[in-house]
Amino acid sequence: MAEGIVQPHAPGASSAASGFAENTVRIGDGVLGYREGGSGRQAIVLLHGISSGSASWFDCAAVLGGHARVIAWDAPGYGASTPLPQARPTAVHYAERLHELLEALQVDQCLLVGHSLGALMAAAYSSLPRRRAAAFVLMSPAIGYGARPEQALQVREKRLAALHELGIQGMAQKLPDRLLSSQAGEPAREAVRHNALRLRPEGYAQAVELLCGDDIDRYAPPASACRVYCGEHDIVTTPEQSGQYAQRHGFPFAPIAKAGHACYVEQPDETARMILDALTLLDAPGTTT
Secondary structure, three states, X not given: OOEEEXXXXXXXXXXXXXXXXXXXXXXXXXXXXXXXXXXXXXXXXXXXXXXXXXHHHHHHHHHHOOOOEEEEEEOOOOOOOOOOOOOXXXXXXXXXXXXXXXXXXXXOOEEEEEEOHHHHHHHHHOOOOOOXXXXXXXXXXXXXXXXXXXXXXXXXXXXXXXXXXXHHHHHHHHXXXXXXXXXXXXXXXXXXXXXXXXXXXXXXXXXXXXXXXXXXXXXOOOHHHEEEEEEOOOOOOOHHHHHHHHHHHOOOEEEEOOOOOOHHHHOHHHHHHHHHHHHHHHHOOOOOO
């Protein structure tokens, strides 16, 4: 059974989201951390990116929770979640752990939303034979460097060097300028720092291996059940890159106005509106799992 632990209010989070409780559930020999709130006939499952965690969804979840059951996980190696046993995991390894979480929480069908590296995990989940996600939203999807070995080596060395030289605290101080637009207010900047400070070196290092060793184009959700969004000022996974990815697979694509890479932190209301619009895909013919 999952144990509920109320998480202190996070910077940048609205008071309506402060009940987005932190929980853990035992999975095999380890545990997975997650947050849950809201209620409704349908379920929305949220996957964070490489420099974040479940708490980053507070403000967006406050809106979503008025329409559906909302679950945000802490990926393996993040928050209270046990790291994966693989030194260099692929997106499928994360997807398989996600499937175990959905089974444990009795989620039979959901809209799966992945941001950045979480989008790579979500795309991989779509390849599982008995998946419990019937529709997908991929926001600012990380393409991965699995098909570009020379660039992968450079990115891996740069990210692991930053982890070693700056540490989590040093990295957290630099992230707002990279993940948010220049118009972002201090609450959003503080939220990015706050969530990055919760990173664990082992989990981050595993996620770097995923980023550098896998490729999102290896996995493709059904075109009729997937949408792609990206902040219009995203400098990490740019609108051009995200749009080209969507075009390759026939996915509808739209930018999120006045947002950088961490679009759901900077523009939680608009991002939630777009997620809720995609929720209608669960009722579309042919989307049952």
